[in-house]
Amino acid sequence: MPPPAVDIQGVAHRYGEHQALRDVTLQVGPEALYGLLGPNGSGKTTLFRILSTLLPPTGGQAEIFGMDVTQHPDAVRDRIGVVFQEPALDETLTVRENLQFQGALYGLHGAALHTRIDALLHHLHVADRADDAVEDLSGGLRRRADLARGLLHRPDLLLLDEPTAGLDPAARRTFWNAVRRLRDAEGTTLLLATHLMDEAERCDRVGILSDGALVANGRPEALKADLGEETIWVATESPRLLRDHIEAQFGVATRIVGATLQVAPADPPAFLPALYDAVGDRIQSATLRRPTLEDVFMVHAGVAPGDDREHALARTAEPSD
Amino acid sequence: MHALRTVGALTAREILKFVRDRSRVIGALAQPLALWLLLGLGFQGTFQPPQGAAGGYGAFLFPGILALVLLFTAIFSTISIVEERTSGFLQGVLVAPTPRTALVFGTTLGGTLIATVQALLFLGALPLVNLSPGWLGVGMVVAICLLTGLAFTALGFAIAWQMDTTRGFHAIMNLFLLPLWFLSGAMFPAEGAAPILRVFVWANPVSYAVSGLRHGLHGFADPAATLAGPAVCLAVTAGFAGLMLALAVWEVRRPFFRP
Numbered sequence: 001m002p003p004p005a006v007d008i009q010g011v012a013h014r015y016g017e018h019q020a021l022r023d024v025t026l027q028v029g030p031e032a033l034y035g036l037l038g039p040n041g042s043g044k045t046t047l048f049r050i051l052s053t054l055l056p057p058t059g060g061q062a063e064i065f066g067m068d069v070t071q072h073p074d075a076v077r078d079r080i081g082v083v084f085q086e087p088a089l090d091e092t093l094t095v096r097e098n099l100q101f102q103g104a105l106y107g108l109h110g111a112a113l114h115t116r117i118d119a120l121l122h123h124l125h126v127a128d129r130a131d132d133a134v135e136d137l138s139g140g141l142r143r144r145a146d147l148a149r150g151l152l153h154r155p156d157l158l159l160l161d162e163p164t165a166g167l168d169p170a171a172r173r174t175f176w177n178a179v180r181r182l183r184d185a186e187g188t189t190l191l192l193a194t195h196l197m198d199e200a201e202r203c204d205r206v207g208i209l210s211d212g213a214l215v216a217n218g219r220p221e222a223l224k225a226d227l228g229e230e231t232i233w234v235a236t237e238s239p240r241l242l243r244d245h246i247e248a249q250f251g252v253a254t255r256i257v258g259a260t261l262q263v264a265p266a267d268p269p270a271f272l273p274a275l276y277d278a279v280g281d282r283i284q285s286a287t288l289r290r291p292t293l294e295d296v297f298m299v300h301a302g303v304a305p306g307d308d309r310e311h312a313l314a315r316t317a318e319p320s321d
Numbered sequence: 322m323h324a325l326r327t328v329g330a331l332t333a334r335e336i337l338k339f340v341r342d343r344s345r346v347i348g349a350l351a352q353p354l355a356l357w358l359l360l361g362l363g364f365q366g367t368f369q370p371p372q373g374a375a376g377g378y379g380a381f382l383f384p385g386i387l388a389l390v391l392l393f394t395a396i397f398s399t400i401s402i403v404e405e406r407t408s409g410f411l412q413g414v415l416v417a418p419t420p421r422t423a424l425v426f427g428t429t430l431g432g433t434l435i436a437t438v439q440a441l442l443f444l445g446a447l448p449l450v451n452l453s454p455g456w457l458g459v460g461m462v463v464a465i466c467l468l469t470g471l472a473f474t475a476l477g478f479a480i481a482w483q484m485d486t487t488r489g490f491h492a493i494m495n496l497f498l499l500p501l502w503f504l505s506g507a508m509f510p511a512e513g514a515a516p517i518l519r520v521f522v523w524a525n526p527v528s529y530a531v532s533g534l535r536h537g538l539h540g541f542a543d544p545a546a547t548l549a550g551p552a553v554c555l556a557v558t559a560g561f562a563g564l565m566l567a568l569a570v571w572e573v574r575r576p577f578f579r580p
Contacts, residue, residue, distance in 0.1 A: 049578055052416045053416060054412065054415060054416065054576075054577045054578055055576065055577065055578040056576060074418045075418075077416055077417060077418035078418045080416070082412075082413070082416045084409040084412055084413070085409070086408045086409040087409060088408075088409035088410045088411075088412060088413030089409075089410065090334060090338070090405075090410055092337070092338050092341050092342065093334065093337060093338070097334075097337070100330075101330045101331075101333075101334055102413070102417075104326045104327055104329065104330035105327055105330065105413075105414060105417035105418075105419045106417055106418065106419075107322075107323040107326060107419075109326065149413065
């Protein structure tokens with residue numbers, strides 16, 4: 001059996017006093033799209049630096065296709081492509097010049113490189129701007145040109161660190177369509193770091209990082225299903241008081257999730273009026289819905305009301321970041 | 322072979338960037354030209370050349386101005402490293418399976434060629450100062466230009482690699498780039514200076530570059546105000562370049578993100 005694309009065993013990292021990663025263990029199978037979801041400062045970027053061979057971890061070990069990232073960095077670099085938070089393009093050069101430069105770094109040249117550049121730019125819909133300087137391109141085009149840079153040498157694993165940061169919704173959709181076309185064409189394994197839940201929803205599997213620890217890991221549907229089906233979500237100023245009250249009066253299962261209270265009666269739609277009758281004055285709003293990945297994050301990260309991680313994840317990106 | 326390809330690509334990139342940025346081309350030439358004209362014409366009547374020296378202050382200052390063009394063009398060709406190291410472009414190079422030493426050699430080679438071409442453009446003013454170096458003399462000038470360019474792009478690389486902001490880079494440069502030039506025998510002959518200054522001039526590697534340029538520009542006619550013979554000037558400049566390259570290579574091979 002071939003080794004997994006990514007195999008992380010008990011990786012820890014500490015910058016001076018700050019513990020950025022704590023005992024992270026996870027595997028990513030080949031040809032999967034794995035999403036690492038977490039707010040800023042949760043350790044995603046540190047983990048990416050370790051996997052891209054730029055930072056040796058202070059504990060544990062990480063392997064890419066069975067090769068240790070600190071012992072065989074060059075062998076690992078051959079197999080991975082990395083798309084950073086900022087496009088790694090020279091703005092004064094044209095897209096094509098940037099890709100030719102990138103090709104030289106991987107020992108590619110001549111007709112093979114030309115064909116590859118043309119094919120990628122065509123796939124990513126950048127072909128008609130190939131000879132424009134990068135500084136003249138829109139944010140979305142730059143990101144797609146940078147994606148072409150990361151994919152130029154046909155890596156088996158592509159690391160994407162918040163690749164759509166700063167893009168508007170339309171540009172993000174175009175970016176993801178391009179990623180999907182390339183996955184279909186080349187079967188690349190993707191590891192995505194994001195703090196956007198709708199991006200995490202696209203993934204085959206999701207790992208949730210909170211404060212440097214991997215607190216959940218599984219298929220998005222499975223993680224959400226663990227929190228139950230359709231339930232009532234109550235926004236209130238005093239979730240603990242309300243929980244005690246509801247449990248005493250109705251004997252219904254409840255759970256505090258961040259600043260909201262999840263109430264799981266047998267028949268939620270029928271229960272809603274009764275709930276309002278009993279404690280309506282303490283309810284700011286009550287919604288009937290299925291759990292989201294944000295709820296999963298809140299439950300597993302143990303986020304308490306008023307915690308600054310409470311709104312750390314975004315449902316979607318703001319129109320202009 | 323692979324490493325050479327990387328060096329070639331990085332060198333070509335430096336040159337393309339420089340040529341596309343017209344303000345950099347003009348700025349790197351106009352400033353030293355203005356300084357040369359102002360000082361040369363300003364001191365024309367008062368400057369006493371050391372015994373045996375031909376020409377006025379303009380001719381005396383000429384090798385020093387070449388050195389100034391070299392120092393500034395070479396060092397400031399590396400300023401983009403500060404931003405590219407933090408923003409992503411250079412991280413893209415570091416995650417590629419290519420030796421980091423190639424990053425140093427490609428970048429410094431590009432900066433060196435730019436600085437040398439800029440300095441050589443200045444040779445167009447030679448007839449104005451009545452200097453005739455001859456082909457061998459021009460060869461000497463080219464050799465000193467290449468070695469000095471290499472030394473200062475490597476030094477700039479080593480400093481830029483440590484900096485988080487271009488402001489910090491400018492601050493460090495201003496701290497010692499101009500003093501290095503002032504104390505190189507470029508503006509005044511070392512023999513006539515106060516003894517304490519003379520010590521600084523002798524200890525300053527740039528002095529040997531300026532002396533080497535003097536030898537070349539005067540066609541090895543044993544010009545005044547030189548610290549040592551042509552061979553020693555070449556050797557000191559080459560040694561300095563080697564030292565700076567070693568410093569840059571040592572730095573770039575350390576882990577990229579410090580724990």
